[in-house]
Amino acid sequence: MIITSILIIISSFVITYITIPILIKFAEFTSLYTDSNHRTAHKHKVPSLGGIALFMGICFSSLLLTPNDQFNSIQYLLATQFIIFFLGLKDDIFVLSARKKLLVQLICAQIIFFYSGVRIDNFYSVLGIGALNEVESNLITTLAFVGLINAFNLIDGINWLAGLISISACLFLATWFGVNNFQVELGISLSLIGSLLAFLKFNKTPAKIFMGDTGSLLIGLTISYLLIRFINLNHNSTNLVFEFRSAPSIAVAVVFIPLLDTLRVMFIRLLQKKSPFTPDQNHLHHILLRKGLSHIQAALVLFMLNSACIIIAMILHKVTGKIVITSMFIVLFSFFNLIAFNRMHKKYFNITI
Numbered sequence: 001m002i003i004t005s006i007l008i009i010i011s012s013f014v015i016t017y018i019t020i021p022i023l024i025k026f027a028e029f030t031s032l033y034t035d036s037n038h039r040t041a042h043k044h045k046v047p048s049l050g051g052i053a054l055f056m057g058i059c060f061s062s063l064l065l066t067p068n069d070q071f072n073s074i075q076y077l078l079a080t081q082f083i084i085f086f087l088g089l090k091d092d093i094f095v096l097s098a099r100k101k102l103l104v105q106l107i108c109a110q111i112i113f114f115y116s117g118v119r120i121d122n123f124y125s126v127l128g129i130g131a132l133n134e135v136e137s138n139l140i141t142t143l144a145f146v147g148l149i150n151a152f153n154l155i156d157g158i159n160w161l162a163g164l165i166s167i168s169a170c171l172f173l174a175t176w177f178g179v180n181n182f183q184v185e186l187g188i189s190l191s192l193i194g195s196l197l198a199f200l201k202f203n204k205t206p207a208k209i210f211m212g213d214t215g216s217l218l219i220g221l222t223i224s225y226l227l228i229r230f231i232n233l234n235h236n237s238t239n240l241v242f243e244f245r246s247a248p249s250i251a252v253a254v255v256f257i258p259l260l261d262t263l264r265v266m267f268i269r270l271l272q273k274k275s276p277f278t279p280d281q282n283h284l285h286h287i288l289l290r291k292g293l294s295h296i297q298a299a300l301v302l303f304m305l306n307s308a309c310i311i312i313a314m315i316l317h318k319v320t321g322k323i324v325i326t327s328m329f330i331v332l333f334s335f336f337n338l339i340a341f342n343r344m345h346k347k348y349f350n351i352t353i
Contacts, residue, residue: 051214
């Protein structure tokens, strides 16, 4: 398993790394750039085709190194990855309406729910909720997929941020799957890590490429799948080396920053009597940028906060899920109050990467 894991990371890294310069040249030749405007945080033309390289790195490793006798367990994930890939690619080139993107995301959620059996069918006493019937399970599973896909899409607003947050989530997932010997899920997690590490090299300020919707939607879908798989395996498998009392609360912690940011901006938009899908500059990373941090500094701060949420959840995993989630809210509420009262300054994060 160790050799296979190394091969997955290397292969996904190399495929992504050698593909991105080709995409950059192609964008120059065809003038496929993302122009800066009042909603974006960058000031120059940059291609948004990085998701193509991420897709190739992730899927190549999954197709090549998944054992033959276990391949059928991920065929529906791969099918939905292809659907999401073409959705994101079309949006990056031609721009699609939110309604059309939502429809395709709903279809992908239904494919996984009905065909792969990967679903949220029990809250395991989190918030006092137990087993769900099929209708409730379908609703919650669909909400989880659509919510997380869009959460990763929305947080992809500055250099490195979506990549680092995704890596923090996948590091936890890869560790848990690896310790408990779930090879297929481990391989998918590692393929994400390898591809994202290669992408970060070209996304460092000044960015040469963005992942675009192609990348952020793909990452959101894949991490959603892995998190639900983690919940299922944690509570339904025997002979686990490491088991959590409340996997759903741990899953929330793994993607707490994207979830918090999405809920926060949508709440603000509704208060302002705007559509929750109206783009603006009220995201957490925009707050940090207005306080004087660079893209990389802001991304690292949010990466560390997301990692802290995961660590807190792991430390408190034997208590109730309500306490775990409340603890994370307290930490982040305190941190952003610190920012609001101007007690944090760029000099405290004097990082030159």
